[in-house]
Amino acid sequence: MVLRRVRVGGASQPWLSLGGCGQCAGSVSLLKVALLLISLPWGARGSASANLSVALGHTMPPPRGHYLSIGDGSVMEFEFPEESEGIIVISSQYPVQGNRTEPGPVLRAFSLDTEVLTIQNVSAMTWGRGGGFVVNIRSRLPGLAPLYLQLVDPQKTPPKLIEEQRDFRIKVSPAEDPPATLSTGLVHFSENPILYLLLLLIFVNKCSFGCTVELEVLRGLLQSPQPMLLGLLGQFLVMPLYAFLMAKVFMLPKALALGLIITCSSPGGGGSYLFSLLLGGDVTLAISMTFISTVAATGFLPLSSAIYSHLLSIHETLHVPISKILGTLLFIAIPIAAGVLIKSKLPKCSQLLLQVIKPFSFVLLLGGLFLAYHMGVFILAGVRLPIVLVGLTVPPVGLLVGYGLAACLKLPVAQRRTVSIEVGVQNSLLALAMLQLSLRRLQADYASQAPFIVALSGTSEMLAFVVGHFIYSSLCPVH
Template identity: 80%
Template sequence: MVFRRGSSQSWPGLGGGSGYTASLGMLRAAVLLVSLPWGAQGAACANVSMALGHRGPLPGGRYLSIGDGSVVEFEFPEKSEGIIVISSQYPGQSNGSGANPMLRVTSLDTEVLTIKNVSAITWGNRGGFVVSIHSGLPGQAPLHIQLMDPHETPPVLIEERRDFCIKVLPAEEAPATRGADQVHFSENPILYLLLPLIFVNKCSFGCKVELEVLKGLLQRPQPMLLGLLGQFLVMPFYAFLMAKVFMLPKVLALGLIITCSSPGGGGSYLFSLLLGGDVTLAISMTFISTVAATCLLPLSSAVYSHLLSIHETLHVPISKILGSLLFVAIPIAAGVLIKSKLPKLSQLLLQVIKPFSFVLLLGGLFLAYRMGVFILADVRLPIVLVGLTVPLVGLLVGYCLAICLKLPVAQRRTVSIEVGVQNSLLALAMLQLSLRRLQADYASQAPFIVALSGTSEMLALVIGHFIYSSLCPVP
């Protein structure tokens, strides 16, 4: 039996203090122990021995304990069955005077731990309960334990404890089981082979930069401010809202929010070029948003981690952000220099920029799928649906904000694209630095799906724009 969030299962006592009942309860506990995997069995056996060996009243007037009460956190491996033995020192327990107290146990994080059932056991003149559990994702699951008196209607609460916690540990990783085509994304050599090609392409974009337009943007920075508003405020909030609507697991929700908080996607000025946007504005917005990410990304992540009750220490990849800045600034500056000093080379680069960019776009889409195939192997429908909407909502939000300021059409398109295109590589780096490998790979479903969805949807827009421009040329 698997319970949904907030659910609990209670079983009344098995009744009486007879030797038969005691033997039956002990036999039930023994059978459960034998069925456990070794990692959980060791912890559970220790709990049973301490629970059965406990003597005398518990300190502080308490009746319930796990073991001798000195330990409140217990460890189990992920994705395993186990038991917890809770001893009860409530007066009159199993004395044959009527219905015994019953126990309700609730896991406060059902993604980490689910309560399968609670059974009463007795030994001699003492009583207790066996709680059968199933551990899920790595993490910590606080327990809510309630001892109830069933003589009253409704049952009266005798004692309540919230200090016990189950810590689910990640299983040993087995990277050797992956195929040769399922190399982890950070280990894929094709990524490094593409870097020189991307560098040359960025030089071509530098040849498109208009210095007069850049000076105008410095005097009127409203479009860049709109981009920051959409990228760091609207999109993370949308991700948080969708995580609640679709009831995404906490780790996956965190991955989605970090993805929507990571601006400056490398393809944004590429799409601005192909869709008739303002390339100079696109490059400026990418640079400014990447700089702002050093402060606003950790702030956004901290706020939403608190709202999700995730207590992991999040590491912002400052070195990767700085590397991204250099990888934008250096080739763009080289392109500007080529434009002023080598006009013939500049004209050559401008002629090949669109077809070359289109080829890189297709290559990036294929590479993203190949690198993320093992992460997306067990992907579920809700995160796919949310991932499909993220780029579309970003495009719509950016365009509406630009309309509010009555920006020119080219700048509207650029602001829309800058808000709608996320820097999934930055999000992946942050997740891999902050979480355990298994958790990181699970959370990385969000940036991979957003990247695949965004690239596919933008590619469809580019093809549609090309067809429209061919059929209805602007005079």
């Protein structure tokens, strides 16, 4: 027996494990250590002591053909810390031939939740009338992983199933978050100096958008709110359902699936009315839809999260960042209202703001894209192809859904474009905040791959649309 350190949540902690098992087959001392090892704290918190007669090998064959056991058989659930390696010693009381010229039975071990636990390998040991197996495992995310064990006689043709066992479970417990790591991830959005410059530009830009608001159009939307209702339908019903279906099709892990669904359940982002301006949409409608959907998110976002968490069998308590939603509303309402006031009281200043709105908007798009990639690169380091493929489809699917819904009501082309953009552009930062507030660090960072990929792909794809629209408008001007 050796003492080995393993990485747990970024910190190095000692855990007991066995070394050199291949050289110790048939050793009684190893048997004593192996069977007693299960009762140590790293393996089973609930098993305070092992049966001494089992440890010494003085056992009777179990009744009803139950040959496999762990420890004294009184404990069925064993605990490991997350992100660590360890072993489980499984004893077999299936009789072994006295001369041992023929291979003994073989153990097949499977984890029924590979997000929580994976089986690395299984090695056999023999002693006395029976034998045993050392199962090497690696724990991953916190959770409960049932084990599926099969004891097979390979001498039969076909191999004979002697026993199968599904009662053992491995509980992977969360490790403590190291305080130092909390200052190197997503928390650092507020510490980046580029962000403060962008916030100032965003405020000025929103004032410019306020100068584009037509009060008559706004009053008309209050009387005929169909476009805004279509936006809510697409954002909070169709897009979360699409995310859930894609998570099933691509068999995404639960945490990643939850991150994708929450992202697709988020309200329209601030870039939606920016793209509406650049792509010939109705800017007044875009601003109104973003504001209304952000207000509606206080109810629809927790409802959608609760429904799909239940469908995914995720039992985390999800915290909706109400303070961030309120901050978003204020950051929309205050500069937009200031722009409306400037338009009515200071028309010359309003004209100046309208002249800089498009170049400002384009600079903000590039700056936001750079900042999102810079801050999310540590999360996206281990990203896998399925979530990238799904993330790339989310914005165009949202655009098609929004445009299709608007076309069904035969809305004007400008309003169709706006509804399309509103459904296709999500507030990924809101989804990111919700995931970081609700999940443990490792799970939160893993789930946060979804909003980052959707944000990066959405901004990139919309920029491509803007460039394409500019080129088309230049080559084929509308007279």
